[in-house]
Amino acid sequence: MSKLLTINNNPEIAVKEFLMFLLEKEKVSGVFSLRKVNKNGAVDYGLITDKSHLDEIVPLHPLMPINAGQVLSRFTPIEKPIAAVIKPCEFRAFIELVKREQGTLDNFLLITYSCSGVFPLKENVNGSINDQLSAYWKATEKAEIPSEIRPTCRICEHFAPVNSDILISLIGEETGKCKMYLNTEKAEKFAEGFEGKISSEEFITSKLDSLKEKRLKEKEEVFSKINTEESGLDGLIDVFGRCIGCHGCRNVCPICYCTLCDFESANFDYNVPILERELEEKGALRLPPDTIFFHIGRLSHMSFSCVGCGQCSDVCPANIPVASVFRKSGERVAGIFDYVPGRDVEEEIPVMIYKEEEFQELGE
Amino acid sequence: MTEVSKKGVKLTSEKVRKEILQFFKNAMESKLIDAVMMPMQVPSKDSYAWILIKDINLLEDMNPIAPIMPINAANALKRYTRKGKGKFKIAVLMRPCEIRATIELTKLKQIELEDVILLSYDCVGALPMQDYIADPENNEKKFDKILTENNWNSEDLKPVCNICDKFSLSASDVHFGLKDNEIIILSNSEKGEKLLSELKIEDKKDDKIWAEKINKIKIEKAKNRQKSFKEIKTMTDGFTNLQDTFAHCIGCHNCQSVCPICYCRQCYFDSSVSKPNSDVKLIRAENKGALAFPLDRLMFHIGRMSHMSLSCVSCGLCSDACPVDIPVANIFSYMASETQKTFEYSAGESVGDALPMRDYKLDELGELGKLVKSAEAGESENE
Numbered sequence: 001m002s003k004l005l006t007i008n009n010n011p012e013i014a015v016k017e018f019l020m021f022l023l024e025k026e027k028v029s030g031v032f033s034l035r036k037v038n039k040n041g042a043v044d045y046g047l048i049t050d051k052s053h054l055d056e057i058v059p060l061h062p063l064m065p066i067n068a069g070q071v072l073s074r075f076t077p078i079e080k081p082i083a084a085v086i087k088p089c090e091f092r093a094f095i096e097l098v099k100r101e102q103g104t105l106d107n108f109l110l111i112t113y114s115c116s117g118v119f120p121l122k123e124n125v126n127g128s129i130n131d132q133l134s135a136y137w138k139a140t141e142k143a144e145i146p147s148e149i150r151p152t153c154r155i156c157e158h159f160a161p162v163n164s165d166i167l168i169s170l171i172g173e174e175t176g177k178c179k180m181y182l183n184t185e186k187a188e189k190f191a192e193g194f195e196g197k198i199s200s201e202e203f204i205t206s207k208l209d210s211l212k213e214k215r216l217k218e219k220e221e222v223f224s225k226i227n228t229e230e231s232g233l234d235g236l237i238d239v240f241g242r243c244i245g246c247h248g249c250r251n252v253c254p255i256c257y258c259t260l261c262d263f264e265s266a267n268f269d270y271n272v273p274i275l276e277r278e279l280e281e282k283g284a285l286r287l288p289p290d291t292i293f294f295h296i297g298r299l300s301h302m303s304f305s306c307v308g309c310g311q312c313s314d315v316c317p318a319n320i321p322v323a324s325v326f327r328k329s330g331e332r333v334a335g336i337f338d339y340v341p342g343r344d345v346e347e348e349i350p351v352m353i354y355k356e357e358e359f360q361e362l363g364e
Numbered sequence: 365m366t367e368v369s370k371k372g373v374k375l376t377s378e379k380v381r382k383e384i385l386q387f388f389k390n391a392m393e394s395k396l397i398d399a400v401m402m403p404m405q406v407p408s409k410d411s412y413a414w415i416l417i418k419d420i421n422l423l424e425d426m427n428p429i430a431p432i433m434p435i436n437a438a439n440a441l442k443r444y445t446r447k448g449k450g451k452f453k454i455a456v457l458m459r460p461c462e463i464r465a466t467i468e469l470t471k472l473k474q475i476e477l478e479d480v481i482l483l484s485y486d487c488v489g490a491l492p493m494q495d496y497i498a499d500p501e502n503n504e505k506k507f508d509k510i511l512t513e514n515n516w517n518s519e520d521l522k523p524v525c526n527i528c529d530k531f532s533l534s535a536s537d538v539h540f541g542l543k544d545n546e547i548i549i550l551s552n553s554e555k556g557e558k559l560l561s562e563l564k565i566e567d568k569k570d571d572k573i574w575a576e577k578i579n580k581i582k583i584e585k586a587k588n589r590q591k592s593f594k595e596i597k598t599m600t601d602g603f604t605n606l607q608d609t610f611a612h613c614i615g616c617h618n619c620q621s622v623c624p625i626c627y628c629r630q631c632y633f634d635s636s637v638s639k640p641n642s643d644v645k646l647i648r649a650e651n652k653g654a655l656a657f658p659l660d661r662l663m664f665h666i667g668r669m670s671h672m673s674l675s676c677v678s679c680g681l682c683s684d685a686c687p688v689d690i691p692v693a694n695i696f697s698y699m700a701s702e703t704q705k706t707f708e709y710s711a712g713e714s715v716g717d718a719l720p721m722r723d724y725k726l727d728e729l730g731e732l733g734k735l736v737k738s739a740e741a742g743e744s745e746n747e
Contacts, residue, residue, distance in 0.1 A: 042611035050653030242411035283419030287440035
């Protein structure tokens with residue numbers, strides 16, 4: 001039975017006060033949160049160790065400049081406790097990275113919230129996000145899909161992870177109160193001494209069912225438009241043909257953790273005769289080569305763990321709907337194994353475990 | 365024989381493309397070249413890709429002057445010749461900034477030019493890639509109009525194209541000059557001269573009317589350039605302004621990935637050296653009270669600048685690829701103009717100009733130089 005900590009304040013302020021409490025009481029040595037960094041409204045993640053910097057933070061801001069899961073995994077192992085406020089898909093990415101031995105959860109107090117989605121990065125750069133924020137929070141209160149958010153957020157159904165240390169309930173809640181669900185013993189220990197009403201109550205996921213249904217419906221619509229699996233190579237060329245090979249999708253992907261991607265390695269530096277043979281056989285050769293191959297390769301390497309954060313689509317200079325394709329493909333493959341990326345740290349990644357009976361045929 | 369436009373008739377975009385394609389057709393038919401690299405529209409018709417063709421029938425599908433530059437041609441050519449020369453003679457048609465990038469990459473040993481003939485043309489500029497992708501049909505028309513009207517100052521073009529004063533003859537072997545009513549072909553190297561004479565094409569390298577026209581445009585562009593540089597200087601002056609300029613950067617390194625000069629397989633800033641352990645991060649945070657993530661974004665840009673600005677050709681791909689609209693290209697172009705001036709170097713102008721950082725002169729070594737010289741003098745006395 002998890003505990004509910006209710007604070008009589010607007011969630012943004014309550015979270016800030018909670019983080020201040022953790023820092024002041026030296027329960028943590030640092031706080032990790034989104035923050036507004038300058039007059040241009042730029043937002044980044046900050047690790048704050050001095051409480052005087054806490055007024056810069058905007059922990060619940062609907063923007064994702066980088067997937068925090070990627071940052072946090074590279075922050076481990078850490079010997080002193082850190083509290084981090086991150087979005088559900090960032091939390092799930094962190095879990096996947098832990099399973100892939102790219103980090104540990106030790107010494108982290110992970111705080112997530114039921115997330116309405118984030119705006120595309122450009123909406124922040126051109127400042128239009130400011131006009132949309134009040135509508136965004138209204139939609140959140142009413143458990144609706146806010147307009148202008150990332151396409152991947154519209155179709156996300158894993159927007160309230162109940163297994164994070166702390167889950168702040170935002171969707172469908174009045175803004176005057178902040179409901180923090182303390183899901184782990186760790187969370188209870190950290191929250192000890194913080195002012196607020198404690199009750200025994202579990203986060204009721206069914207409250208979010210209607211929103212989930214809306215999102216699932218949109219997901220089916222989006223997925224039905226991606227027919228790459230039926231149209232084969234031609235379909236892939238239609239989707240990825242305008243790729244310029246910058247590999248930006250890979251660079252921002254939290255799951256793609258390789259320091260040097262195989263597709264950037266010497267393996268793909270072909271000797272001239274190989275290229276000449278292809279040129280002679282086909283009469284033409286696209287340069288640089290392997291445009292589609294890269295995406296298929298990446299799909300097969302990481303789509304199993306794809307958390308649908310949408311960073312890939314947001315940074316694509318050629319506006320390819322990378323996230324939708326990867327989400328669909330990842331879900332179909334993971335679905336065979338009833339696997340949901342980032343659901344549970346104990347759940348093993350199916351392609352990474354071997355069962356003896358799987359080799360039975362070979363053995364016989 | 366290339367058909368030459370009749371004087372008095374306005375040169376249209378259609379005619380420019382047709383005549384350039386005819387040139388390549390003749391060269392392929394005469395077996396003077398085996399393969400041609402040029403832009404071709406992708407099947408979804410919303411962008412272009414670099415295609416190397418050997419089958420002459422595919423030539424008619426190529427667009428020699430594409431409205432956009434999704435990939436710098438030097439990067440495409442690099443992937444074919446990085447491991448040395450092959451058995452085919454290849455002709456490549458590029459924009460002048462791509463020629464310059466090719467020359468830089470040749471010096472950096474990433475391209476082998478022995479069996480490559482470089483061709484260029486007077487470039488009006490390119491449209492921003494994302495504008496084109498959003499509406500290919502209209503942008504195709506828009507660009508045709510710019511080309512036909514010879515509009516060298518269109519606001520629809522990439523900002524970096526509007527400040528480019530090296531849009532004409534560069535270090536290519538053969539160049540197509542665009543006059544108001546005809547297209548002229550001129551050679552710019554022995555290789556080019558030989559090709560033109562073998563094709564029996566009149567070499568118009570002394571065309572004064574064309575040279576005058578180009579000079580006039582150059583002067584206009586140089587003015588735009590100075591204006592932009594002034595703005596960039598104000599925008600980036602001092603640490604705080606520099607930090608503000610790059611504040612939206614998310615550290616995706618797209619600018620580096622698409623940069624033709626950044627040829628490192630693994631950038632220093634992506635290597636494990638740039639991923640310090642968590643205790644180091646915590647110490648850094650504690651020193652300042654807060655630490656920003658992704659780490660060292662400004663450091664990345666300054667580092668990249670110091671690594672590549674001497675070879676920057678101002679192609680503008682960095683700006684095209686930036687997901688948060690930082691005017692990377694104009695900033696780097698400004699920096700490059702300053703650093704290149706310092707070393708009296710012009711990126712991509714000639715394969716013969718040594719890269720300043722790779723060229724050691726004895727007198728540069730100062731004191732050590734003097735010591736070496738006196739030692740040498742001592743040696744010659746002993747002889």
